Amino acid sequence: MSNPFSLDSIVRPNILKLKPYVCARDDYTSGILLDANENSFGTILQNEKLLTEELNLNRYPDPNQVLIKKRLVSFRGLPSIDYFFLGVGSDEIIDLIIRIFCVPGKDKILITPPTYGMYSVCANINDVGIVNVNLDVEDGKFQLKTEEISKGLKENPTVKIIFLCSPGNPTGTILSKEDIKTILNDSCFNGIVVVDEAYIDFVEEKKEASVAKWVEQYPNLIVMQTLSKSFGLAGVRLGIGISDPKIIRLMNNTKAPYNINSLTSEIVFKALSPENIERMKTICQQIRAEQIKLMSSISHLSGIGKFLGGNDANFILVQILNKKGEKPSNEGAYSVYKNLAEKLGIVVRFRGNEFGCEGCLRITVGTSQENKTLKEKLRIALEQ
Numbered sequence: 001m002s003n004p005f006s007l008d009s010i011v012r013p014n015i016l017k018l019k020p021y022v023c024a025r026d027d028y029t030s031g032i033l034l035d036a037n038e039n040s041f042g043t044i045l046q047n048e049k050l051l052t053e054e055l056n057l058n059r060y061p062d063p064n065q066v067l068i069k070k071r072l073v074s075f076r077g078l079p080s081i082d083y084f085f086l087g088v089g090s091d092e093i094i095d096l097i098i099r100i101f102c103v104p105g106k107d108k109i110l111i112t113p114p115t116y117g118m119y120s121v122c123a124n125i126n127d128v129g130i131v132n133v134n135l136d137v138e139d140g141k142f143q144l145k146t147e148e149i150s151k152g153l154k155e156n157p158t159v160k161i162i163f164l165c166s167p168g169n170p171t172g173t174i175l176s177k178e179d180i181k182t183i184l185n186d187s188c189f190n191g192i193v194v195v196d197e198a199y200i201d202f203v204e205e206k207k208e209a210s211v212a213k214w215v216e217q218y219p220n221l222i223v224m225q226t227l228s229k230s231f232g233l234a235g236v237r238l239g240i241g242i243s244d245p246k247i248i249r250l251m252n253n254t255k256a257p258y259n260i261n262s263l264t265s266e267i268v269f270k271a272l273s274p275e276n277i278e279r280m281k282t283i284c285q286q287i288r289a290e291q292i293k294l295m296s297s298i299s300h301l302s303g304i305g306k307f308l309g310g311n312d313a314n315f316i317l318v319q320i321l322n323k324k325g326e327k328p329s330n331e332g333a334y335s336v337y338k339n340l341a342e343k344l345g346i347v348v349r350f351r352g353n354e355f356g357c358e359g360c361l362r363i364t365v366g367t368s369q370e371n372k373t374l375k376e377k378l379r380i381a382l383e384q
């Protein structure tokens with residue numbers, strides 16, 4: 001008898017249709033890597049030794065990661081460890097939040113393109129619908145259209161979660177706190193507002209852009225942060241969820257028991273010491289200073305258009321113009337992207353297909369030396 005097994009017929013249909021998260025690193029892995037908004041200056045940890053023999057690696061890690069959460073309490077100024085959840089990067093937290101609040105095949109999330117791709121990927125994995133309400137992209141301002149969001153919520157009563165990103169990726173722009181408040185106060189919405197603050201430490205402190213402390217007033221707010229960017233620890237995979245203790249409890253009940261491994265835990269605990277937090281702040285300032293230098297050094301190159309957005313994170317979003325230099329061009333931007341990666345040893349990210357980002361490349365701010373090389377190679381790529 002022939003085996004009746006047919007893989008396609010037993011996979012969940014939404015998984016079969018899935019378009020996975022794709023990144024420039026799928027295609028290019030070497031050269032100067034300015035594609036993923038990592039911290040080009042390196043990790044903030046200096047000369048720290050991992051005492052693996054003292055880590056008791058034969059034991060499971062602390063399921064609650066109390067020591068790390070205690071450090072987060074003082075760092076982020078919240079009342080107790082009960083306001084914190086730790087995940088395997090923010091990416092695990094995005095998936096977890098969708099699984100907790102959205103019924104597959106029934107509920108939806110609302111996103112505001114152009115935005116971070118993983119919200120849609122996780123929604124698709126969980127068979128959860130997506131409502132798009134684009135940002136106001138005029139003149140690269142990249143702000144929320146609160147009335148349209150409110151309309152979108154009325155028309156789609158099954159929306160359970162709104163994902164906002166501040167500073168945004170790929171927009172590099174902090175959202176108006178008043179607008180976030182308007183959404184949180186929407187009397188028609190019985191759901192969760194997630195504010196993804198992956199890049200928050202790059203924003204000047206005086207702008208007071210974080211809404212993390214608002215979790216004490218708004219029981220439906222979840223703020224996500226990460227050690228992948230400002231702390232230069234993308235490799236250890238540590239994301240932070242900040243919310244009302246009732247929501248944190250749900251997240252803890254849903255996660256895998258020992259999601260944060262002991263090696264990650266040891267490094268993160270050290271990274272969150274008061275001295276290392278100060279180092280992190282200094283490095284963020286240095287990266288922002290390099291960002292200004294980078295923008296002014298490439299702005300005069302022939303073929304470079306406008307810089308879009310507020311430049312509030314560790315990257316820039318820049319238009320590449322058509323051959324005549326009249327308007328932003330996806331064809332031009334894609335060919336610069338390919339030439340940089342394949343002939344000139346620099347990997348950046350093509351973002352021209354994102355709403356409001358026609359002809360755009362997103363470029364992570366590198367070290368001073370990397371930015372000088374970038375300028376030179378970009379000039380060559382623009383001429384080709």
Ligand SMILES: Cc1ncc(COP(=O)(O)O)c(C=O)c1O
Nearest residue numbers: 089090091116169198226228239
């Ligand atoms: C806006 C945003 N959120 C979350 C992430 C992912 O963070 P993590 O490394 O903590 O999973 C990224 C990574 O690029 C991002 O840009």
